[in-house]
Amino acid sequence: MFHLNISKSTLQRLPLYLNYLKSVRDKYVNISATIIADALKLNDVQVRKDLASVSSSGKPKVGYVTEDLIKELEDFLGYNTVNNAIIVGAGKLGKALMGYSGFKEYGLNILMAFDSDPKVIDEAERIMPIEKLPEFCRKMNIKIGIITVPAQNAQEVCDLLVESGVLAIWNFAPVHLRVPEDILVQNENMAAALAVLSNHLAEKLK
Amino acid sequence: MFHLNISKSTLQRLPLYLNYLKSVRDKYVNISATIIADALKLNDVQVRKDLASVSSSGKPKVGYVTEDLIKELEDFLGYNTVNNAIIVGAGKLGKALMGYSGFKEYGLNILMAFDSDPKVIDEAERIMPIEKLPEFCRKMNIKIGIITVPAQNAQEVCDLLVESGVLAIWNFAPVHLRVPEDILVQNENMAAALAVLSNHLAEKLK
Incomplete structure (x- = not known):
């Protein structure tokens, strides 16, 4: 390689x-x-x-x-290498991604989700409190973080991931994240994708 | 508007x-x-x-x-307008998207999934056989189709959607789709996103 x-x-x-x-x-x-x-x-x-x-x-x-x-x-493409990852934000999207086993064939293994809401914490469901994120990342040598929190919390979560040693961020929140130069952010903007689809329909159907 | x-x-x-x-x-x-x-x-x-x-x-x-x-x-952005959509491919990703209620706030309402595998058909779970797709699309006036089938079946599914009156396609299969000029394809290439993340890691960790 x-x-x-x-x-x-x-x-x-x-x-x-x-x-x-x-x-x-x-x-x-x-x-x-x-x-x-x-x-x-x-x-x-x-x-x-x-x-x-x-x-x-x-x-x-x-x-x-x-x-x-x-x-x-x-x-x-690293499909034969397992990359462990965590998710921050155990809402609907976070849970959907956690439940999607198809990522394994691309070498992505989502170990744990973290959330700031005590009501959703459930270690049996692999959802831990956000306070435990830095220790978990260091102990498990996590290098990929997936952000599925609401837009207004995404930068704060991003900073926490970077401090915890994460090098690559998959961002599903519809915001532009500021990161140090050696950190990669891959944006997956579902809202923007839907805006493009919906605008095309409005154009065609008017 | x-x-x-x-x-x-x-x-x-x-x-x-x-x-x-x-x-x-x-x-x-x-x-x-x-x-x-x-x-x-x-x-x-x-x-x-x-x-x-x-x-x-x-x-x-x-x-x-x-x-x-x-x-x-x-x-x-059409968030106050409901756009009904269907999914083709009731595998892991298709089901995850169907179960994700967060799309509703963007005006996207996924009515039904279709699949060619008789074993996964289950009308209670809103999964119908692919043969019923054209009639369903015309009857329900569906203009958005979401493709979550394997890459090798995506073009065939795309053609079927276009024939059935769909105008905008949200494509999660990692292939380039050929469509008539007035049809919009929005690609959501998870494999490509993961390739970018994984390559960055390989660079940083070598």
């Missing part, structure tokens, strides 16, 4: 390639960037460049051994 | 403004674009322009009446 300074847009296309390769693994023993590009309606120069940043096993005219490339993509 | 040809990036910022305004509605009777821009660390020219596309009630020196602007943003 080698990690160059790969661009975010390349990184976001890699799961598309992986999915496609898995769907055709029985059909192609070897596969070329051109076939992948055609199937996904992408530019083949771009696909070639993206794959070159993940694998050096491609050969002219032959392409890649499909199974090898699948393995290289999975390794690169 | 007036819908100009508003840009997608403006549209994605509007929920941020709305959230902020709701958090300060008790503090400010009137509010200016400058105060909003400072609080959200955005450029104030941009905020002024974004708000002008939603409201014409801003006055020089006074700014906006906070409650009026909240109402205008909510109307514009």
